[in-house]
Amino acid sequence: MRPPIFGITGWKNSGKTTLTARLIAEFTGRGYRVCAVKRAHESFDIDQPGRDSYRLREAGARRVLLSSPKRWALMHELYDEPEMPLDRLLAEAGGVDLVLIEGYKREPFPKIEIRRDGGASRQPLAGSAPQIVAIASDRPGEEADSLPVFHLDDVGGLADFIAGYLRLATA
Incomplete structure (x- = not known):
């Protein structure tokens, strides 16, 4: 069974x-086990040239599994x-209570939209991106929206709000 997911x-x-x-810090402090999923740029890399795992991947390994204590x-x-x-990515989440997803604005799962003064765009996403259910803003008193607004x-x-929306069991 897939754990509940919520997006930012x-x-x-x-x-x-x-x-x-x-x-994540708030939910883990409450005792929840959280998985984070982040949409990255096309050419991101977590590995370093010259490291053993990099060499294995560059040699052609389709998968490289790194393990330590x-x-x-x-x-x-x-x-x-x-x-x-x-x-398919969510199938890799493992045994967690909640998956928080950053990005994926066009995917259909519940999300909070961040609105910040001075951001790259002032055009609200709510209404054009699916399932935005709340707003987090640095100027909540200025938001004219029918959705719940938080600082x-x-x-x-x-x-x-997220725990209530998803009906998460108390950790």
Whole structure:
């Protein structure tokens, strides 16, 4: 069974990663096990040239699994295959209580839209992007929206909203 998912979306440089990290800290502090999914640029790389895992991947390994006593990671090269669909990525989430997804603004799952003064765009996404159910803003009193509006710094209130919206069991 897939764990509940909730997204944080917004325009570039709106603070998506900052809010996502703060929500992860809030939920883990409440005892939830959280998986984070982040949409990255096409050519991102988590590996370093010259490292053993990089050499194995560059040699042609489709998958490189790294393991240590503290963590493990799986890198999968797509080569000419299309990007992995979100549903297949979510199958890799493991045994967690919640998946927080940064980005994927066009995918149909519930999301909070970040609106920040001075961001890359002032054009709201709500109404054009599917399933935006709340707004997080640095100027909540100025938002004229029918959706619930939270201050960006109200991480506890945002976490309460997400937990209630998803009907998460108390951790």
